[in-house]
Amino acid sequence: xxxxxxxxxxxxxxxxxxxxxxxxxxxxxxxxxxxxDDPTAHPAHAAHIAHEAHAPHPHGVADEVVxxxxxxxxxxxxxxxxxxxxxxxxxxxxxxxGRVQVVGMVYLxxxxxxxxxxxxxxxxxxxxxxxADVGFVLVSIDPERDxxxxxxxxxxxxxxxxDRWTLLHGDDGDILELAALLGIQYRRxxxxxxxxxxxxxxxxxxxxxxxxxxxxxxxxxxxLGVVRSITG
Amino acid sequence: xxALAALVLALPLALPLAAQAGGEGSGGGAGAIRAVPAVPVxxxxxxxxxxxxxxxxxxxxxxxxGSFRMDRHPVTRADFARFVADNERWRRGAVPAVFADxxxxxxxxxxxxxxxxxxxxxxxxxxxxxRAYCAWAGKRLPTVDEWEFAARADETRTDGLxxxxxxxxxxxxxxxxxxxxxxxxxxxxxxxxxxxxxxLVWEWVRDFNTVTAAxxxxxxxxxxxxxxxxxxxDGATDxxxxxxxxxxxxxxTLKGRSTSGVLGFRxxxxxx
Numbered sequence: 001x002x003x004x005x006x007x008x009x010x011x012x013x014x015x016x017x018x019x020x021x022x023x024x025x026x027x028x029x030x031x032x033x034x035x036x037d038d039p040t041a042h043p044a045h046a047a048h049i050a051h052e053a054h055a056p057h058p059h060g061v062a063d064e065v066v067x068x069x070x071x072x073x074x075x076x077x078x079x080x081x082x083x084x085x086x087x088x089x090x091x092x093x094x095x096x097x098g099r100v101q102v103v104g105m106v107y108l109x110x111x112x113x114x115x116x117x118x119x120x121x122x123x124x125x126x127x128x129x130x131x132a133d134v135g136f137v138l139v140s141i142d143p144e145r146d147x148x149x150x151x152x153x154x155x156x157x158x159x160x161x162x163d164r165w166t167l168l169h170g171d172d173g174d175i176l177e178l179a180a181l182l183g184i185q186y187r188r189x190x191x192x193x194x195x196x197x198x199x200x201x202x203x204x205x206x207x208x209x210x211x212x213x214x215x216x217x218x219x220x221x222x223x224l225g226v227v228r229s230i231t232g
Numbered sequence: 233x234x235a236l237a238a239l240v241l242a243l244p245l246a247l248p249l250a251a252q253a254g255g256e257g258s259g260g261g262a263g264a265i266r267a268v269p270a271v272p273v274x275x276x277x278x279x280x281x282x283x284x285x286x287x288x289x290x291x292x293x294x295x296x297x298g299s300f301r302m303d304r305h306p307v308t309r310a311d312f313a314r315f316v317a318d319n320e321r322w323r324r325g326a327v328p329a330v331f332a333d334x335x336x337x338x339x340x341x342x343x344x345x346x347x348x349x350x351x352x353x354x355x356x357x358x359x360x361x362x363r364a365y366c367a368w369a370g371k372r373l374p375t376v377d378e379w380e381f382a383a384r385a386d387e388t389r390t391d392g393l394x395x396x397x398x399x400x401x402x403x404x405x406x407x408x409x410x411x412x413x414x415x416x417x418x419x420x421x422x423x424x425x426x427x428x429x430x431x432l433v434w435e436w437v438r439d440f441n442t443v444t445a446a447x448x449x450x451x452x453x454x455x456x457x458x459x460x461x462x463x464x465x466d467g468a469t470d471x472x473x474x475x476x477x478x479x480x481x482x483x484x485t486l487k488g489r490s491t492s493g494v495l496g497f498r499x500x501x502x503x504x
Contacts, residue, residue: 073329173372180359180441180488181330187442190291 071097075207076181081174083139086151086167093178094207096166100231101135101203102223105175105184107142107194108154116216117198118158124200124220124227125164132163133231139168141175141186141194182209204230276301276371277425278503282390284381285469287476297381302374303498305416305427306435307365309340310350312357315365317344322361331360335491351415353433353496359488362436366499373438374500376483380476383429385422392422399472405431406475409494430475433496440483 071077077094085091102121106114121136128134140146151167179186186196202211211226281299316323324337338356341347366372386392393399419428
């Protein structure tokens with residue numbers, strides 16, 4: 001067994017670099033898109049973690065034969081978490097399957113970044129001419145304050161079409177698990193605010209991460225291209 | 233030490249806890265977990281709460297940590313073999329790729345047979361798998377604050393790190409990992425009765441993916457944010473605590489599905 005102390009030494013700059021994708025509720029603009037398997041989406045490529053090389057298979061590249069009822073190998077719907085949506089309905093995470101979903105993790109009392117993230121999502125919705133086979137999901141990272149009723153109030157106020165938009169309330173452990181599946185970092189601060197990655201995730205109909213749009217106010221062209229390519 | 237570990241493993245599961253401590257998630261989280269109703273109490277130590285100043289935190293000052301229980305040893309290969317025997321979807325070859333990379337249990341002899349030293353810490357496990365194991369055991373992963381707080385103790389003091397000699401010893405232990413195959417219980421037993429916090433394996437924590445560095449960009453413009461990023465380790469509260477710096481740096485490289493031959497875990501639980 002060789003010593004691995006060289007690993008942390010070489011990766012010691014990473015904590016600072018991670019912040020480039022993280023902001024509080026008031027921070028940098030100028031986003032960019034990255035394919036989900038692009039190491040810049042998460043700088044873990046520098047670590048000597050065994051076998052990082054993988055990529056969720058984009059459609060058309062490797063259509064896998066999947067046993068009925070069993071999600072694809074890279075599907076986040078392998079997680080069996082159960083959520084409550086803005087209508088008060090209990091929803092297994094897997095109930096999002098069957099159509100492309102654009103997912104953001106937010107908290108509603110956020111004054112700046114979260115409304116901007118929702119605007120970015122609405123822009124994608126507009127550009128796609130509100131097609132029915134692309135859904136939008138807002139997952140609250142603040143389950144204490146963002147009750148399902150609060151989610152409903154927000155959805156109504158922001159004019160989010162219930163046919164396309166799903167707002168989810170869940171418990172802390174499930175939120176943490178989903179964040180890990182999507183590669184999102186967040187932290188609750190003592191003052192009740194959150195720091196979180198400003199990151200939109202595109203899931204294909206099977207729940208595989210196919211694209212990440214990073215930053216606020218990003219040009220959605222790349223995201224739109226990916227969504228169009230997998231919806232046909 | 234091997235005998236001690238064997239003793240812990242052999243403890244009958246007939247010492248039920250008053251409460252199922254801290255299992256989280258609506259449905260056991262990542263997949264159906266068959267619950268094991270009892271936790272051998274003596275395998276865990278109680279850590280009375282207190283406060284400490286994290287090496288990195290988005291907020292200045294001390295953090296309060298509530299009382300909790302923590303496994304005295306990292307989870308062993310033999311422990312994990314019982315878990316995979318009981319939970320088919322967490323076997324090597326069956327686990328969905330979204331939950332573990334290709335290194336998952338890569339050093340096992342067979343899917344159900346770890347081989348090697350059964351009392352050595354299990355490694356090559358992802359965060360999702362570690363979390364599922366702890367849920368199966370009726371426990372949970374420790375938070376980064378719980379782990380770091382417990383790791384400050386030496387044999388006699390809850391905050392051994394106040395002593396430069398101990399700090400140097402911790403760094404030495406961190407730099408000289410004995411390697412895979414070393415049984416748990418090999419590194420000193422701290423004041424709480426917890427072994428192996430330093431120098432055996434790195435360990436997963438529940439909130440490995442939360443933000444641990446300060447964010448000076450709040451309220452600032454992009455230039456400020458870039459200045460902060462360039463500042464690197466300046467956010468550290470104790471520049472002498474190099475072992476802690478290594479731990480934070482290592483954690484920051486991980487994804488939930490990452491596995492590594494030097495990364496294991498232990499479980500924690502709320503106090504009954």
